[in-house]
Amino acid sequence: MPETFPVATPIWCPGCGDFGVLAALKKALAELRIPPKDTIIVGGIGCSGHIHNDIQVYGYHSLHGRLLTTATAVKLANPRLTVIAAGGDGDGYAIGGNHFLHALRRNPSIVYLVMNNGTYGLTKGQPSPTAQIGFEGTKEIPFEPVLMALSLRSSTFVARGFSGNQTQLVRLIKEAIEHESQGKGFAFLDVLSPCVTYNDTYAEWRKAVVDLNADPDFDNTNRSKSFQHILETIVSGRIPTGLLYRGEGASFERNVLLPGSEPMALQDISPEKNLESYKKLLRKFA
Amino acid sequence: MTTTLERETRPIQPKRVNEIRVMVGGQGGDGTLTVISLLARCLKLIGLHTYDARNVLSRIRGGHADGVLRGSVNRVLCSGDALDALVAFDEEAVEVGSPLLEADGVVIFDSSRGPLKKQLPPRVQVYQSKLSDLAGTQLKKTLLKNTISFAILSRALGLKQELVERVVKERYQRKGGEVLEGNMAALQIGFRLADEIGVAAHYSMPEGAENDSLQVVGDEAIGIGFIVGGGRFYAGYPITPASEVLDYLSVNLPKFGGAAVQAEDEISAINMAIGAAVAGVRSMTATSGPGQDLMTEGLGQAAEAEIPVVIVDVQRSGPSTGMPTKHEQSDLNHVVFAGHGDFPRLVIAPADVTDCFYLTVDALNLAEKYQMPVFILIDQALAQNSQSVPPFDLSKVRVERGKLLSQTELDSLPVYKRYEFSSDGVSRRTIPGMSGGFSQITGNEHNEWGMVSVNTENREKMMRKRMLKAELAKTEMPRGRFYGSPDAKIGFVSFGSNVGPILEAMDILATKNVPTKFLLVRSLHPLHEDELVQFLDSVDTAFVVECNLSGQLAGLIRREVGFANKIFGINRFDGHSFRPSEIAQRVLEELGPKTGGNSRNA
Numbered sequence A: 001m002p003e004t005f006p007v008a009t010p011i012w013c014p015g016c017g018d019f020g021v022l023a024a025l026k027k028a029l030a031e032l033r034i035p036p037k038d039t040i041i042v043g044g045i046g047c048s049g050h051i052h053n054d055i056q057v058y059g060y061h062s063l064h065g066r067l068l069t070t071a072t073a074v075k076l077a078n079p080r081l082t083v084i085a086a087g088g089d090g091d092g093y094a095i096g097g098n099h100f101l102h103a104l105r106r107n108p109s110i111v112y113l114v115m116n117n118g119t120y121g122l123t124k125g126q127p128s129p130t131a132q133i134g135f136e137g138t139k140e141i142p143f144e145p146v147l148m149a150l151s152l153r154s155s156t157f158v159a160r161g162f163s164g165n166q167t168q169l170v171r172l173i174k175e176a177i178e179h180e181s182q183g184k185g186f187a188f189l190d191v192l193s194p195c196v197t198y199n200d201t202y203a204e205w206r207k208a209v210v211d212l213n214a215d216p217d218f219d220n221t222n223r224s225k226s227f228q229h230i231l232e233t234i235v236s237g238r239i240p241t242g243l244l245y246r247g248e249g250a251s252f253e254r255n256v257l258l259p260g261s262e263p264m265a266l267q268d269i270s271p272e273k274n275l276e277s278y279k280k281l282l283r284k285f286a
Numbered sequence B: 001m002t003t004t005l006e007r008e009t010r011p012i013q014p015k016r017v018n019e020i021r022v023m024v025g026g027q028g029g030d031g032t033l034t035v036i037s038l039l040a041r042c043l044k045l046i047g048l049h050t051y052d053a054r055n056v057l058s059r060i061r062g063g064h065a066d067g068v069l070r071g072s073v074n075r076v077l078c079s080g081d082a083l084d085a086l087v088a089f090d091e092e093a094v095e096v097g098s099p100l101l102e103a104d105g106v107v108i109f110d111s112s113r114g115p116l117k118k119q120l121p122p123r124v125q126v127y128q129s130k131l132s133d134l135a136g137t138q139l140k141k142t143l144l145k146n147t148i149s150f151a152i153l154s155r156a157l158g159l160k161q162e163l164v165e166r167v168v169k170e171r172y173q174r175k176g177g178e179v180l181e182g183n184m185a186a187l188q189i190g191f192r193l194a195d196e197i198g199v200a201a202h203y204s205m206p207e208g209a210e211n212d213s214l215q216v217v218g219d220e221a222i223g224i225g226f227i228v229g230g231g232r233f234y235a236g237y238p239i240t241p242a243s244e245v246l247d248y249l250s251v252n253l254p255k256f257g258g259a260a261v262q263a264e265d266e267i268s269a270i271n272m273a274i275g276a277a278v279a280g281v282r283s284m285t286a287t288s289g290p291g292q293d294l295m296t297e298g299l300g301q302a303a304e305a306e307i308p309v310v311i312v313d314v315q316r317s318g319p320s321t322g323m324p325t326k327h328e329q330s331d332l333n334h335v336v337f338a339g340h341g342d343f344p345r346l347v348i349a350p351a352d353v354t355d356c357f358y359l360t361v362d363a364l365n366l367a368e369k370y371q372m373p374v375f376i377l378i379d380q381a382l383a384q385n386s387q388s389v390p391p392f393d394l395s396k397v398r399v400e401r402g403k404l405l406s407q408t409e410l411d412s413l414p415v416y417k418r419y420e421f422s423s424d425g426v427s428r429r430t431i432p433g434m435s436g437g438f439s440q441i442t443g444n445e446h447n448e449w450g451m452v453s454v455n456t457e458n459r460e461k462m463m464r465k466r467m468l469k470a471e472l473a474k475t476e477m478p479r480g481r482f483y484g485s486p487d488a489k490i491g492f493v494s495f496g497s498n499v500g501p502i503l504e505a506m507d508i509l510a511t512k513n514v515p516t517k518f519l520l521v522r523s524l525h526p527l528h529e530d531e532l533v534q535f536l537d538s539v540d541t542a543f544v545v546e547c548n549l550s551g552q553l554a555g556l557i558r559r560e561v562g563f564a565n566k567i568f569g570i571n572r573f574d575g576h577s578f579r580p581s582e583i584a585q586r587v588l589e590e591l592g593p594k595t596g597g598n599s600r601n602a
């Protein structure tokens, strides 16, 4: 087997939450025995968007905010791949917000990991859409990605983890990857991943997080109840985490692709292969 | 029957013609264009070639809309200069069409809203009748006025009734039931009406056997070329005049295990095309100016990360929303220059529907062999007007995937680096799923492994590597086409659908003893400087014909090869394509009383 790229050492500041996300992701992939050759990580642009350099799988570094559209097409091109999109909150909720909405609507079987730190780490600490009120003078009410995800009837997997809780995070990533691999649709996982340099929220978040899956009253199969529960938790000043919603719906690739067809990426596209059907295309215009 | 008829009785002898030009005009959404497509079918069945052009507004209903059909024993690439017959459903259509009418032309007018007011030249034959009213009262469907008018028109054109009936029947067979019956009944009403009002056969066309031509618009030809060239993934956001590509591929790609995705915007569309390409699929997106603007960042990404994608830009009138349905050729600068940073790209400019097919296949091959974005630049007229073309020759289609490795090839390598330096700048490519092919693909500057790098030496080498590919790709880019007399001292240079009007302008000029020649440029970036230099060297005056105000092609030529003092612009930017006579006229004016006289820089 040829020698391939040397896995990079993460470029993050010591203590950055993204280290925890990387560790959990590696652990989840290993425990699920996902073949690295069949895995592609699509990174965003930001500190977080470097994560694909640090694991020996296929990596694609997208444009800022465009990781979801790219990853969606990778999945359509070859549904046999495990497709993981991973980026920041600025990437996904600001510049890429429209694509987030449409990924939720389409439900492609990809994992979407957002390393949410409430700031633009790479551009040195401006407030992101999820910045807490008061951060760098922000007066805007923070964007709540899990509520948005829940509010689309087509969403099938909505979760939130915390980089400071490895056990829970590994479990959530594994569940997300399984959702993806089984073709069940869009596995959205927002991960609280503090930026220790510009917005160090570790202590605050450690106090505020609450694992809703530990609450026997929480039903993560009921969209409206889950929504209400999460909203109330947020309003009370806590941060809901866990697998917040799991539902069922046709995946994008199932809706779009011809059932049973060979993945596009693997098809023989030589003209001889399809000559008769190509002739038929021409006949339409004769 | 409430028909009123004003008939001028004059014996009419059918005129033998090799060509017939008909306009059908009315309000948008009232079905005027179906008359054009029915007639196009009839003409094909008697062996004629057709060209049809549509002039519509950017709304579904209302506003003047017309279609022009030209049928000819020769292949034609534009609507020409004049009209033989005009079917007008309102006064406005007469205003629009009548100035083009031949002195002995025919007008069929729907007088439901009152008799024709416009005074027409004495030899023009007008047949008027309350077509809409008739369709409404007799068939309970005013839209069937179209089919009634078609029957009358077919009489005036001297077409056989069986042929006309066959075509209408075939056309509505699939819909069956009421639709079919309604249209067949409308035809009979039309024929009876024609008898009553004494519609004569004004023309007689040579009737041969059905020809084997395809009647295709440019957008569809690109769609066919894409599938046949192995394209399987398409993403696009609806926009006139590129939507037909999306429409065609949405219907047809799934049959081949592919997919056409309607993206949420053009930013998404190009990034989807990129994603599918990264996974190993031949992919494409198509748009028009506003969407092209949004795709610009993705263009640079495809170039920097060395991802093969094909981008179709169907030009319309800009800037901004401009005149969305109208013709223009003003994105040339954009596709050649857009994007921050220095990067390679290829820009191919098909000039006719045949080109649209073959050059799309070429674009796919070039994109994959040189691992870079390739533009196909066409214009509204080429995209949406239908041409009769010889059947596309599938045996000429090759799929060349360049340095895309097979698993066996990959297995034999000691080291695999996605961006390995090589003599031609092209590196071997793997796709996810291959074992031993891990790669990092990125739009950040990177080293050979694809790891982000700001090393100065590496940067220079990577920049040169990417640019080298465009230079080598140039040797495979489509060459220009030459027309006319080699010794002519008056030349035309142009691109895209202008080929039609220019060729006919050359014929007009030849009759006035002004011999001309013409270089049709089909690669806009990189330009084939050699063919331009040779051509421009050999003429005294070169008219650069283009549908934009600032002379973008002329500017490009001046920038790349010079010859500023020989270049004159002939420009049109009112939303319509050129007419042959207008180009000939402009040349004659420019040359002054003596050929080769008066020189003025554009």
Ligand SMILES: Cc1ncc(C[n+]2csc(CCOP(=O)(O)OP(=O)(O)O)c2C)c(N)n1
Residues within 6 Å of the ligand: A044, A045, A046, A047, A048, A049, A064, A087, A088, A089, A090, A091, A092, A115, A117, A119, A120, A121, A122, A123, A128, A195
């Ligand atoms: C189109 C575009 N605009 C702006 C930037 C600059 N930029 C790079 S990263 C970034 C924000 C990153 O924030 P986030 O996505 O939250 O990632 P983090 O660094 O916090 O992990 C911005 C604005 C860019 N690369 N591209």
Ligand code: SF4
Residues within 6 Å of the ligand: A011, A012, A013, A015, A016, A017, A018, A047, A048, A117, A121, A122, A194, A195, A196, A197, A198
């Ligand atoms: S700036 Fe913040 S987000 Fe970026 S690496 Fe440092 S700690 Fe992490």
Ligand SMILES: [Mg+2]
Residues within 6 Å of the ligand: A046, A088, A089, A090, A115, A116, A117, A118, A119, A120, A121, A128
């Ligand atoms: Mg961030």
